[in-house]
Every structure is written in structure tokens, then in C-alpha cells.
Amino acid sequence: MDKDGNLYGTTISGGPNGSGTVYKLTPLETGWTQTILYGFSGRMDGGGPGGTLLLDKAGHIYGVTGYGGKGGQEFGGVISEITP
Numbered sequence: 001m002d003k004d005g006n007l008y009g010t011t012i013s014g015g016p017n018g019s020g021t022v023y024k025l026t027p028l029e030t031g032w033t034q035t036i037l038y039g040f041s042g043r044m045d046g047g048g049p050g051g052t053l054l055l056d057k058a059g060h061i062y063g064v065t066g067y068g069g070k071g072g073q074e075f076g077g078v079i080s081e082i083t084p
Helices: none
Strands: 007-011 021-028 031-039 047-055 061-067 079-082
Touching (some): 031 079
Antiparallel strands (some): 007 021, 021 031
């Protein structure tokens, strides 16, 4: 959770490219609104994100993917940084 009360998470699949997403949930008076921050392609940017996301004081989001990168679809994975 960030200082504004937004929650961040990942989906292991789905999204615009089918290889997972990083999303933000923003609190509203009537519930939450979801924003997709990044849709992984499963290629050099990785795919199948999982684990815990880390947020730094500047608002950058760090995480890992289960596949993609130089190892390709079957092996590998990447460490990603997302700047909302």
C-alpha cells in the first residue's frame, strides 16, 4: 500500500497480452477502481509476474516474473521496475 492508500498487485496471466499484469486499486467512497499499470508480453519483458511487489519512496514498483527475458518462454524471468 502506498501513502495514498492505493493497493498494488499482479495477475499471473491475462491482461492485454495474456502474460499477466501489474495493477493498482484506488480507494473510492463507493469501493475501488482498478488501473492496469503494465501488461507483460511474455517475451523480453517477462511474463507470469508473482511474489511480493516492492514500492520505493519515489513510487517505483519492483517485482519479478516467472518466465521470459533472455531465457525465453520456458525458462528465465526478469526483475522489473515500473514507474507509475
